[in-house]
Amino acid sequence: MGRSPCCDKVGLKKGPWTPEEDQKLLAYIEEHGHGSWRALPAKAGLERCGKSCRLRWTNYLRPDIKRGKFSMQEEQTIIQLHALLGNRWSAIATHLPKRTDNEIKNYWNTHLKKRLDKMGIDPVTHKPKNDAILSTEGHSKSASNLSHMAQWESARLEAEARLVRESKLRTSHSSSPSLQHSLIGTSASSSSSSAPLLPSSTRSLDHAWNNGSSTSTVATRVSESPTSTLSENNAPAVMTSVIEFVGSSERAMVKEEGEREWNKGFHESSTHLGEYKDGMENSMPFTSSLHELTVTMATTWGSGTTSAHEHGHVSEEGFTNLLLNSNSDHRSLSPEGGGESNNNCLGNGSDGHNNGNDNELYEDNKIYWNNILNLMNCSSPSNSPMF
């Protein structure tokens, strides 16, 4: 028994919007807010279905949309977040101000995916294609650990994305009285008071973190989600650092000028990462939610809970140490130090099961995650009330 269509399709116009239609829609929303999308077309005098109106508004007419070419910074953001989140375009979009999920999705499909592919990086897993077998066999343990991190982080980001969406709505609510009606219609239902906004999934997540159990609601929720791209088997974020790989021109065989620029951008980004790292050490505790996340993760994973990490370093070192440890490998966080440096262990937590490749992998992963951390701290919408 299928759902009834969102609107009666008979007689409704489809296809490209005309300037007149845009004008009608804009005028109506500016004056009344969108309210119920389903009811909007009739009220606005449009022969469109509500869904079409919503799409036109969110992807094109909204005043806070930035159009045009993506900057290198934005490209990096997309790639790194894609590595972490998979095809969760809306979540990715929350970290790219003024870009729509549709635009990001299109840009990924038409540009970035091809570019990565061309460079020998699997755009799905974000790892070098020829490393596939290696990582599935040789690094299964570490992959499993980091995959778990990816799941948690993914869940957190998903929740944060909701927060961002809703807080954006609330912001524009207060700044744009004309949109009041619509905003009430869309967000008030989930935030009925002035208390910190905690969408259901966020609450679950919060609960999960606090419980310190990997079998929490959120973990279940995330892994069960049919749309989740971060299952144990395919979590892309666990893979070898894209940055390191991209930096290796011998392997990547980058020829095009644009790609060289791109690589340069990555390198610069890594340099900034080093600065960021230093800054962090000098100014701890920093206030980002990511930091809070890592602290929580450290508490969770380092406390000997049942978190299924009896194997590997994470449970011994904690995520915080993995990412932020400022021991002697500090220099390895600089681009030069990178993944190919001195096989110094991540720490004393080494259980002796590692070989040099493991260490390299961890270095790579550390840089990768640090870069994402950096990214999130720069672009994260904010003092998330998450934790």
Add this chain to the structure above:
DNA sequence: AAATCTCTCAACCGCACCTGT
């Protein structure tokens, strides 16, 4: 100059989730 191919991106579709009743 015309035909064909390739690329881009706005828009559509269907499914899943959320919320109110």
Add this chain to the structure above:
DNA sequence: CACAGGTGCGGTTGAGAGATT
């Protein structure tokens, strides 16, 4: 608790623009 309506999300499509032959 179950159901139904509304909304959001991600995958896909197709028209138009630009590039190539």
